[in-house]
Amino acid sequence: MERLTIYEVARRAGVSISSVSRVLQGKPGVAPAKRERVLAAVKALGYVPNGLARGLASSRHGVIGLIFPDLDDPSTESGHETLLYSDEIIRGAERAARVAGYAVIIAATHVSGGRDIARAIGGRVDGLVVLAGSIAEPDIAALAERTPVVLLAAGRRARGIDHVAADNEGGAYAVTEHLVGAHGYRDVIFAGGPAAAPDARARFVGFRKALAAAGLPVPDRPAVRGDFSEAGGRRVAGQILRGLALPRAIVAGNDQMALALVADLTAVGIAVPREVAVTGFDDIQLARLVSPPLTTVHQPMRELGARCVTLLLDRLSGDEGPPRAVVVPTALVVRESCGCRAPRPARVPIAGRQQT
Amino acid sequence: MERLTIYEVARRAGVSISSVSRVLQGKPGVAPAKRERVLAAVKALGYVPNGLARGLASSRHGVIGLIFPDLDDPSTESGHETLLYSDEIIRGAERAARVAGYAVIIAATHVSGGRDIARAIGGRVDGLVVLAGSIAEPDIAALAERTPVVLLAAGRRARGIDHVAADNEGGAYAVTEHLVGAHGYRDVIFAGGPAAAPDARARFVGFRKALAAAGLPVPDRPAVRGDFSEAGGRRVAGQILRGLALPRAIVAGNDQMALALVADLTAVGIAVPREVAVTGFDDIQLARLVSPPLTTVHQPMRELGARCVTLLLDRLSGDEGPPRAVVVPTALVVRESCGCRAPRPARVPIAGRQQT
DNA sequence: CTGTTAGCGCCTTCAT
DNA sequence: ATGAAGGCGCTAACAG
Secondary structure (H helix, E strand, O other), rough: OOOOOOHHHHHHHHOOOHHHHHOOOOOOOOOOOHHHHHHHHHHHHOOOOOOHHHHHHHHOOOOOEEEEEOOOOOOOOOOOHHHHHHHHHHHHHHHHHHOOOEEEEEEEEEEHHHHHHHHHHHHHEEEEEEEOOOOHHHHHHHHHOOEEEEOOOOOOOOOOOOEEEEOHHHHHHHHHHHHHHHOOOOOOEEEOOOOOOHHHHHHHHHHHHHHHHHOOOOOOOEEOOOOOOOHHHHHHHHHHHHHOOOEEEEEEEEEHHHHHHHHHHHHHHOOOOOEEEEEEOOHHHHHHHHOOEEEEOOOOOHHHHHHHHHHHHHHOOOOOOOOOOEOOEEEEEEOOOOOOOOOOOOOOOOOOOOOO | OOOOOOHHHHHHOOOHHHHHHHHHOOOOOHHHHHHHHHHHHHHHHHHOOOHHHHHHHOOOOOOEEEEEEEOOOOOOHHHHHOHHHHHHHHHHHHHHHOOOOOOEEEEEEEEEHHHHHHHHHHHOOOOOEOOOOOOOOHHHHHHHHHOEEEEOOOOOOOOOEEEEOOOOOHHHHHHHHHHHHHHHOOOOOEEEEEOOHHHHHHHHHHHHHHHHHHHOOOOOOOOOOOOOOOOHHHHHHHHHHHHOOOOOOEEOOOHHHHHHHHHHHHHOOOOOOOOEEEEEOOOOHHHHHHOOEEEEOOOOHHHHHHHHHHHHHHHOOOOOOOOOEEOOOEEEEEOOOOOOOOOOOOOOOOOOOOOO
């Protein structure tokens, strides 16, 4: 692990470091022969330019920071379903970044709050993608003054900050419409998420609009409310079973709740979707594995991550326009929990079953 | 976003840049009064040291690289269950790193293979944590020559490279023993993962040992084999239903397969666990949401990520000892798919059900 | 305790 | 087309 610098390469190739630098950056103005020799030397030595020095000299980090909430931290607004997808978001962001020659650095906000992350990665990135809930709004604003920032999935778009979000309202509208339209259910309720969560609100809005469009009575607020977690779903199930009249269909605020709902409903002998239809939101992996497969709304997490990065890159390359708000479309995924009959994979007849 | 350097802070505080530097690094040897003034200036200016310059000067990036396979890339050994957890791994790694003052940079390997990532982040990290399957072994070896590398979840520990893995064998042993011991099942089969996957093999080994310990016949290879994916699980279900005699219990190579198995078995009217018990491996979130809740083996993904980082940090701080192989314990999670009766949450009697 | 002075490794004018 | 030389912002000896 000896130090290997551009000087070494230059010496090996018998040229000046300038030429090496030029070749490495693919800049023109280097004789083909020389270029070959440099390349050969680089390969022979296994030389990789020092990103630090390179960045310092060009005053460009080549790195984008990704800030997301610390899941284990009880003080953060956790339970937010977005968290479940940070993996996908990260991948989407990473890919978009790499295409543009950027790396992605990640940081989870800690208890201490947003001030920390400034120190943690503030000095080593060109820009930041901040997941909603990871940093308090005032802190974000402060951050945004010194660094380009794109907010992901925040509700009310912070003033003056670029913003990317999934079309929660449209998605909720779509499922609800499917329920009342395609299936003709009239008694449909919404199992909401945390009152504070922007996504949860947007979904409820979509739900109401769909109801209104169908000429059905529009509730002022969710019939029941969970917290986007499995526990929330169970609690909601309890509420429904205990007090409410059983509705014909339930639009759950997210898949986790929907799944828990289905589980608890089924456990007490209520058939889903025959007696009660249930839909989710997010399209988590197991939504299609459970029985019945969950009809839900797909969130393009990867694309969300990617869009954040491209937006950020635009800013980095000098885009000075007014703050943008990008809405990434969601998609209705019809499976069976709504009452539809999806084509099931052919079942092979059972061959031999010994024991019982 | 004007440039703000240490000089500005020094001027504002009426001291030399050295003092500012010392204060910022928490080094001793600065008069309390001066220290205060510096801190005040820093805060007033909102100064954040440039990580690039800092790194260059101290020849320490303060960054750890995390390499994992690109999921969408068909050429990578995907379907590997570890991938499902990269999120958890990342979080574990990030936290451990942050505690030590390091940031984490991530990169997914692309089709092009491992050579790329060297350029991508090679020059900007102090060390690398490489998830198995993301880079071909020879490339890893090459990498490890220039940078400290820790391998995560690789099978045969590459020669001379630090290595961290979950106790797959022990976990498989534990579930299997539970099945044959606690439940007394004798006809137990193993639904394997990809033949090449090291984890899959280790789990099979544990399975066999448990069988041997119980005095049962030990198969040479998995009765059926999937690929760790949901599709794999379905395929396995097909095989079992079609050709094999139905066993009393199935130890699936991972949760995804187990879940798909349960779904397909149930779909054709086979009761789980009454007729066939099924167990998984990994303990993914929904393992406990499905019905019946899945008995499985918990993989401490977060801890795996953290251990990789701490191991790496040891190396970075000069540990020159022989390569280490850390095995992180797994844990049996008994739920219901094995035939156990977990305490179910109390069911509230149904209040009012209108429509049917 | 404090300030001065070299670099860290590379990019980038600027001459040649 | 090519090389020489001056920073980029900071840390780390080194003198005071």
